[in-house]
Amino acid sequence: MKPILKTGSNSFQLLAKDRETLARRGILRTAHGDIQTPFFMPVGTNGTVKTLSSEDLQEMHSPIVLSNTYHLFIRPGTAVIKKAGDLHSFMNWHKPILTDSGGYQVFSLAPLRKVTDEGVQFQSHFDGKTHFLTPEEVIAIEGILGSDIMMPLDECAPYPCEPEHAQEALERTTRWARRSKDFFLSKKIAKDRQLLFGIIQGSSFKELREQSAKAIVEIGFDGYAVGGVSVGEPVSLMFETLAWVEPLLPEAQPRYFMGIGYPDQMVRAVAAGMDMFDTVIPTRFGRNGSAFTNCGRLAMRNAEYIEDFHPLDEDCRCIVCQKYTRSYIRHLLNAGEILGLKLLAYHNVFFYIHLLERIRQAIEQGTFKQFHDNFLAHFKPNSEGAL
Amino acid sequence: MKPILKTGSNSFQLLAKDRETLARRGILRTAHGDIQTPFFMPVGTNGTVKTLSSEDLQEMHSPIVLSNTYHLFIRPGTAVIKKAGDLHSFMNWHKPILTDSGGYQVFSLAPLRKVTDEGVQFQSHFDGKTHFLTPEEVIAIEGILGSDIMMPLDECAPYPCEPEHAQEALERTTRWARRSKDFFLSKKIAKDRQLLFGIIQGSSFKELREQSAKAIVEIGFDGYAVGGVSVGEPVSLMFETLAWVEPLLPEAQPRYFMGIGYPDQMVRAVAAGMDMFDTVIPTRFGRNGSAFTNCGRLAMRNAEYIEDFHPLDEDCRCIVCQKYTRSYIRHLLNAGEILGLKLLAYHNVFFYIHLLERIRQAIEQGTFKQFHDNFLAHFKPNSEGAL
Numbered sequence: 001m002k003p004i005l006k007t008g009s010n011s012f013q014l015l016a017k018d019r020e021t022l023a024r025r026g027i028l029r030t031a032h033g034d035i036q037t038p039f040f041m042p043v044g045t046n047g048t049v050k051t052l053s054s055e056d057l058q059e060m061h062s063p064i065v066l067s068n069t070y071h072l073f074i075r076p077g078t079a080v081i082k083k084a085g086d087l088h089s090f091m092n093w094h095k096p097i098l099t100d101s102g103g104y105q106v107f108s109l110a111p112l113r114k115v116t117d118e119g120v121q122f123q124s125h126f127d128g129k130t131h132f133l134t135p136e137e138v139i140a141i142e143g144i145l146g147s148d149i150m151m152p153l154d155e156c157a158p159y160p161c162e163p164e165h166a167q168e169a170l171e172r173t174t175r176w177a178r179r180s181k182d183f184f185l186s187k188k189i190a191k192d193r194q195l196l197f198g199i200i201q202g203s204s205f206k207e208l209r210e211q212s213a214k215a216i217v218e219i220g221f222d223g224y225a226v227g228g229v230s231v232g233e234p235v236s237l238m239f240e241t242l243a244w245v246e247p248l249l250p251e252a253q254p255r256y257f258m259g260i261g262y263p264d265q266m267v268r269a270v271a272a273g274m275d276m277f278d279t280v281i282p283t284r285f286g287r288n289g290s291a292f293t294n295c296g297r298l299a300m301r302n303a304e305y306i307e308d309f310h311p312l313d314e315d316c317r318c319i320v321c322q323k324y325t326r327s328y329i330r331h332l333l334n335a336g337e338i339l340g341l342k343l344l345a346y347h348n349v350f351f352y353i354h355l356l357e358r359i360r361q362a363i364e365q366g367t368f369k370q371f372h373d374n375f376l377a378h379f380k381p382n383s384e385g386a387l
Numbered sequence: 388m389k390p391i392l393k394t395g396s397n398s399f400q401l402l403a404k405d406r407e408t409l410a411r412r413g414i415l416r417t418a419h420g421d422i423q424t425p426f427f428m429p430v431g432t433n434g435t436v437k438t439l440s441s442e443d444l445q446e447m448h449s450p451i452v453l454s455n456t457y458h459l460f461i462r463p464g465t466a467v468i469k470k471a472g473d474l475h476s477f478m479n480w481h482k483p484i485l486t487d488s489g490g491y492q493v494f495s496l497a498p499l500r501k502v503t504d505e506g507v508q509f510q511s512h513f514d515g516k517t518h519f520l521t522p523e524e525v526i527a528i529e530g531i532l533g534s535d536i537m538m539p540l541d542e543c544a545p546y547p548c549e550p551e552h553a554q555e556a557l558e559r560t561t562r563w564a565r566r567s568k569d570f571f572l573s574k575k576i577a578k579d580r581q582l583l584f585g586i587i588q589g590s591s592f593k594e595l596r597e598q599s600a601k602a603i604v605e606i607g608f609d610g611y612a613v614g615g616v617s618v619g620e621p622v623s624l625m626f627e628t629l630a631w632v633e634p635l636l637p638e639a640q641p642r643y644f645m646g647i648g649y650p651d652q653m654v655r656a657v658a659a660g661m662d663m664f665d666t667v668i669p670t671r672f673g674r675n676g677s678a679f680t681n682c683g684r685l686a687m688r689n690a691e692y693i694e695d696f697h698p699l700d701e702d703c704r705c706i707v708c709q710k711y712t713r714s715y716i717r718h719l720l721n722a723g724e725i726l727g728l729k730l731l732a733y734h735n736v737f738f739y740i741h742l743l744e745r746i747r748q749a750i751e752q753g754t755f756k757q758f759h760d761n762f763l764a765h766f767k768p769n770s771e772g773a774l
Binding site: 046051053075309334341 | 433434435437438439440441442458462463467470471477478479693694696710711712714715717718719721722724725726728729730
């Protein structure tokens with residue numbers, strides 16, 4: 001058996017635990033600055049959070065941006081970003097960056113793929129070119145990107161799937177996680193305080209989730225991600241899965257609930273002990289004409305907003321809500337103006353970031369349970385149509 | 388004959404005249420602030436300069452925004468903007484606004500139209516609804532919009548056209564101009580310092596242009612616009628037309644060369660005595676992937692920029708050129724990201740606004756002729772494809 005290497009960082013500091021829920025309040029220290037936990041990560045798949053500039057993200061105090069190794073590997077390619085310095089320089093974002101490995105994208109986007117223990121062969125969804133990526137290469141790429149928080153290559157089983165398939169995928173994920181960590185340490189990929197997380201798979205099978213969590217925690221990482229969730233399973237099953245895994249996660253490391261979710265789901269996941277979240281929902285829904293508020297979603301193309309001169313959200317302090325009315329934004333959407341999409345994306349991302357800020361304050365003040373109950377009582381998750 | 392009413396404003400102050408060219412330096416005083424002339428007006432057809440927010444326009448010191456009566460009348464409709472207060476409130480832009488009358492749009496966009504002396508009947512290009520607008524109604528709408536500089540309804544002859552058609556259009560334009568002014572004054576549409584300009588037509592016929600200029604100047608307006616240019620005629624003919632009209636324009640009013648044009652054309656038009664310019668070129672070309680520099684246009688989608696880590700324009704002080712590289716912008720365009728279009732539009736509009744600022748400085752310093760010659764020597768007007 002290989003020696004269990006420690007990544008050696010002491011990057012996370014737990015500041016407080018809620019008394020009534022599993023909510024936690026902490027600080028995650030990265031090479032590009034400290035992040036207060038729990039926090040939300042706007043998704044910048046192609047090295048840009050859709051419609052927003054890095055100045056916009058600065059202005060709304062985004063603590064971090066998530067980007068995607070698979071997409072950047074395909075376009076513009078690692079060589080371009082290496083010549084730019086790193087991804088921070090390339091996209092002019094000098095706060096922390098987490099890079100997803102691309103495992104999920106290989107399994108969801110690539111038209112042809114072949115998985116072996118060595119790695120994964122796939123065709124680019126962009127130009128059909130065939131690529132082969134190993135766990136080591138993914139870490140090497142993330143090193144070049146200058147990622148503050150690296151995710152290793154994993155195999156994400158679809159939902160639903162047979163337990164045999166889920167087991168195979170989680171065991172390969174575990175072997176790849178070990179290789180990723182070995183490579184991360186032995187090749188001195190990691191610069192000062194670069195972090196590597198482990199990803200827990202196992203689909204919606206309790207035993208497999210527990211097996212995966214134990215194996216990944218045994219290897220030892222700077223943080224732990226619950227992957228393979230929000231892939232089509234019922235929401236109740238997603239939270240059940242979380243409840244199986246959470247007790248097995250060490251208190252001293254941050255926990256990342258991958259690809260989650262609606263605002264109410266984030267509030268619930270914080271109560272279930274999670275610290276980190278990402279989803280394309282605020283930008284994607286913005287581009288679809290939806291605005292998030294504490295009451296749920298508003299479909300801003302609707303005729304009811306034609307002469308509505310209120311801000312998107314009366315309670316919101318973002319610049320869009322300070323400066324523009326629902327009527328104007330509805331007009332922009334109706335006229336097909338890009339600014340309408342941008343203003344909605346801006347507000348929605350601000351709403352998500354600020355929601356996590358409110359959650360942190362509530363935990364600090366010992367009122368998180370009350371905040372949680374109150375938020376869930378008012379927020380209508382799918383008030384106007386499904387995801 | 389009707390009495391010739393004076394609009395009575397003394398809104399324009401001529402500060403200096405160039406000794407070597409017809410270039411002028413002045414101040415145009417409006418209800419929403421003074422504008423240093425000559426100046427460029429970013430085009431916000433639908434109440435938004437495409438891809439840019441009013442904060443963006445503030446940040447780049449845009450002195451004014453041009454919007455369009457026809458488009459706003461169609462969408463969202465005058466009633467909505469009236470309830471919002473005015474167009475300034477609706478679009479959150481509190482500096483001056485010039486509103487085009489929509490004459491050009493009725494003649495270029497509306498699928499079916501019928502022009503009589505009373506006004507123009509047309510179908511909306513948006514939903515096919517039939518509308519009828521008179522010169523008086525256009526002024527009334529512009530009053531509701533709270534326009535600082537109103538353009539009256541005119542008839543823009545196509546290019547090429549028969550002299551009979553051109554004469555008919557210019558004479559109708561003159562009659563409409565008089566009715567517009569009568570209505571503007573008699574109905575007390577004008578709030579403090581709202582201005583009304585006259586539009587000179589006459590296609591590319593010297594006698595008709597002179598006839599139109601004399602008739603419009605005789606009516607008397609706060610400024611004079613040369614309309615019906617840049618409608619497909621050769622550039623040399625456009626400047627010839629300008630040379631016919633300019634000597635007939637009073638020195639004491641601002642002159643607006645409508646819908647012009649490329650950067651080199653603006654420099655030439657300033658030398659020919661013009662003060663005001665508008666065109667969709669900087670935003671439209673931005674959305675097409677082009678960046679303006681002192682040397683001409685760069686087609687940013689080209690492969691040559693893949694690893695070019697310079698700013699769009701080394702000489703530019705705009706935030707895009709301070710923060711982002713050609714390589715990154717090329718990547719955004721290649722990946723279909725909206726931010727790429729926005730960054731190019733931002734830079735291009737900044738380039739236009741700043742070019743007029745440089746022109747004003749050169750006039751003040753008595754070096755405009757040198758600036759003019761130098762700019763035209765370096766700027767390649769159609770370096771990479773036609774308009």
